[in-house]
Amino acid sequence: MYKKILGCVGEYKKYTILTPLVMIGEVIMEILIPFVMASMIDKGILGDGGISYIVKMGALMVVMALISLNFGRMGAKFGAKAGMGFAKNLRKTMFDKVQDFSFANVDKYSTSSLITRLTTDVTNTQNAFMMIIRMAARAPVMLIGATIMAVIINRSLSVVFLVAVPLLGIALGIILVKAHPRFVAMLGLYDRMNGDVQENLTGIRVVKAFVREPQEIKKFEASADAVRKAQIFAEKLIILNGPIMQLSMYGCMIAILWFGGNMVIDGQFELGQLSSFISYISQILISLMLISMIFIMVVISRASMTRIYEVLSEEIDLTDTGADKELKVADGSIEFKNVSFSYSRDKENTTLSGANFTIKPGETIGIIGGTGSSKTTLVQLIPRLYDVLSGEILVGGRNVKDYTLEHLRSEVAMVLQKNVLFSGTIIDNLRWGNKEATKEEIMEACKAAQAHDFISAFPEGYDTWLGQGGVNVSGGQKQRLCIARALLKNPKIIILDDSTSAVDTATDKKIRDALKSKLKNTTTIIIAQRISSVSEADRVLVLDDGEVNAFDTPKALMETNAIYKEVYESQQKGA
Known part of the structure; x- marks a missing residue:
């Protein structure tokens, strides 16, 4: 699954590789800064280095901070390019796959589900991808680097966080295992809610005609409330991660301040070393928090990735x-x-x-x-x-x-039972039948379909803009436009699936007579x-x-x- 989805990185591999590299550069600077700070305190402030040493070390820290800042800026820039490019390619790959679906494949998924997968699920996956390429290298390097520095400074004091880390790992593992099925259920309810919205908006005229607005509002409120409850049910487990991490972090800080402070008083530990040790402990715990956030984001996005993979791996039966x-x-x-x-x-x-x-x-x-x-x-x-x-x-x-x-x-030209027009001008819709059709050919097809007269009555004529689904034309006008569109294909077979049901019998007769004369060699x-x-x-x-x-x-x-x-x-x- 991951291999297929990550294959959509495509031409953005360069940014995907550069992002963790520059993030490592940022981490190295952050790890070295406390070491320089300890030297400045112990030698410059408490030692005999004097003001010149303090200035020199302070200037070095500023330079290192600026380098770290620049690496961070580049990491954000490269990560955004890689993440957004990945999402673009993933959406395109999914959309291309859906275009290859047969009717049988389409029947397996609801329209609302496919929309959710192309939007919400891709966004979740994109967020996880961006976090991983930025933090998956940064957090482990910081964890390892800060641990090494902390052990170098004081091996015995390092035992404090070596006890905390396994406990955090166990707590995080439990959260990850329990959370995944909750997010799968939540996304299923998203599909249902989107389905209700789509159905309502598509049939809004019927809703108003039957004065069903109150019932539809209640129906949507029920769907939205189900999503809200599912979100709370999933998130209330995930948010335990924060308090657990904070408890561990502050517990470690208290222990280090207590034991480290006593060591400073006893002369076993320098004040600057204690200060840098605390900084490294903070870095270790922050890196652990980042790692836990990565895992949590993966849990959240894993459900989305599974749904995306279902579309990408769907076997096309035609x-x-x-x-x-x-x-x-x-x-x-x-x-x-x-x-x-x-x-x-x-x-x-x-x-x-x-x-x-x-x-x-x-x-x-x-x-x-x-x-x-x-x-x-x-x-x-x-x-x-x-x-x-x-x-x-x-x-x-x-x-x-x-x-x-x-x-x-x-x-084979087919006028389906359900007439569908797309956003654009009338002439744009008609050229679906033949993108090279001239204005004269289009007018001839419209005359055969008995559509020319009502098109000409519009102020903009053939350049009249049709709303989504052709909402600004009547059912009979839609049918005649769809027939004209099919005629422009000049097919060997034309199929009219109850496509004149919305026109009067006289117009129906004219359409059939025109088809008979225009399509003499076409099977109708x-x-x-x-x-x-x-x-x-x-x-x-x-x-x-x-x-x-x-x-x-x-x-x-x-x-x-x-x-x-x-x-x-x-x-x-x-x-």
């Missing part, structure tokens, strides 16, 4: 392995050969079972069926958004797995709830409970298929 990188889709023909599919990959729990049918290039195919009949599931298998459980799907006469995902999906698949949307299709596929019930012309289905006839008659009553 890859180009075995695909012919030069193979292109020849035409829009589609063939399902005994295709079965299960979201859980369980043969005993299939969503689609034994689908067999063939679609010729350029045909217009309608798909109807009741809710849960697997209409959307079936069409998502064509551009290989999911892989089949068994059987095979041929597009252009070849198995979809023979194509690279890029080549296959570039020839229309999933619809309205029978009128598929009544002019070449053939209609009827799905029932995940199985192909019938596949024939609308006229033939009216005579032979009970499901099609029932839907037709229920929708045409009173027409």
